[in-house]
Amino acid sequence: MWRRVASHSSLFSAFKSSVPKNQAAYRFKFLEVFSTEIETPAKEGFSSRERVPFITFVLGGPGSGKGTQCAKIVESFGFTHLSAGDLLRKEISSNSDKGAMILDTIKEGKIVPSEVTVNLIQRAIESSGNYKFLIDGFPRSEENRIAFERIMGAEPNFVLFFDCPEDEMVKRVLSRNQGRVDDNIDTIKKRLKVFVALNLPVINYYSEKGKVHKINAVGTEDEIFEQVLRIFSAYES
Numbered sequence: 001m002w003r004r005v006a007s008h009s010s011l012f013s014a015f016k017s018s019v020p021k022n023q024a025a026y027r028f029k030f031l032e033v034f035s036t037e038i039e040t041p042a043k044e045g046f047s048s049r050e051r052v053p054f055i056t057f058v059l060g061g062p063g064s065g066k067g068t069q070c071a072k073i074v075e076s077f078g079f080t081h082l083s084a085g086d087l088l089r090k091e092i093s094s095n096s097d098k099g100a101m102i103l104d105t106i107k108e109g110k111i112v113p114s115e116v117t118v119n120l121i122q123r124a125i126e127s128s129g130n131y132k133f134l135i136d137g138f139p140r141s142e143e144n145r146i147a148f149e150r151i152m153g154a155e156p157n158f159v160l161f162f163d164c165p166e167d168e169m170v171k172r173v174l175s176r177n178q179g180r181v182d183d184n185i186d187t188i189k190k191r192l193k194v195f196v197a198l199n200l201p202v203i204n205y206y207s208e209k210g211k212v213h214k215i216n217a218v219g220t221e222d223e224i225f226e227q228v229l230r231i232f233s234a235y236e237s
């Protein structure tokens with residue numbers, strides 16, 4: 001479980017501070033509140049009075065409905081939704097020096113270097129003021145997972161896996177209509193291959209640790225949310 005080395009107030013002071021002058025000292029403080037004792041898995045829910053950090057990784061292939069269901073979870077349970085893809089797209093539109101590299105990677109359906117994505121997630125966590133996070137579309141590879149654990153010193157409390165057949169995912173992505181450069185048939189085929197080769201091993205890793213809740217992602221949005229609701233309600237302690 002999350003090691004109880006930090007009080008509520010020190011957790012929030014860590015989150016609220018802006019980028020510190022002394023990065024090393026800050027990181028130490030952050031790691032302190034995010035340390036895990038892996039041998040004693042979390043039994044606590046996310047409504048504990050001590051407001052210890054609670055992290056859910058939301059995984060599934062492209063178009064499986066991760067973003068759609070995250071929006072519903074936010075409404076019902078007050079989580080902060082951090083979509084790795086949205087953070088990367090924001091980085092592209094902010095004209096950052098990494099923007100061109102990120103855009104090329106997304107167009108190819110490949111995975112952006114882990115340090116870039118973890119740093120964006122870390123910044124978003126720190127500036128959120130919240131302690132409950134849905135991290136959507138991350139980790140997408142074992143390299144992503146290992147980088148998160150190293151930089152943040154944390155593991156997820158649990159993982160939601162939206163299990164959806166490929167033909168359904170293709171249909172949904174092609175009718176998504178959000179103007180995304182990667183929502184075309186060529187890129188979607190590449191992304192599906194990347195999902196099987198790189199993301200399924202992450203899901204298997206957490207499955208072996210007993211952390212995965214698998215959801216049948218076929219059905220109406222409300223039908224799927226009924227399954228999601230049952231899972232989150234069980235952690236609402």
Ligand SMILES: Nc1ncnc2c1ncn2[C@@H]1O[C@H](COP(=O)(O)OP(=O)(O)O)[C@@H](O)[C@H]1O
Binds near residue numbers: 062176
């Ligand atoms: N249960 C569902 N049935 C049909 N279409 C869905 C369902 N859930 C989401 N969608 C639609 O499918 C597309 C992909 O959903 P999205 O939430 O963006 O998936 P992901 O984040 O996993 O790629 C969107 O256009 C969304 O409106």
Ligand SMILES: Nc1ccn([C@@H]2O[C@H](COP(=O)(O)OP(=O)(O)O)[C@@H](O)[C@H]2O)c(=O)n1
Binds near residue numbers: 066110191
């Ligand atoms: N952890 C991540 C998440 C997304 N990405 C990139 O961003 C793209 C879009 O991710 P997304 O999560 O928005 O995609 P969907 O699953 O929502 O369709 C991926 O195909 C990757 O190219 C990444 O490199 N690393």
Ligand SMILES: [Mg+2]
Binds near residue numbers: 067083
């Ligand atoms: Mg998405």
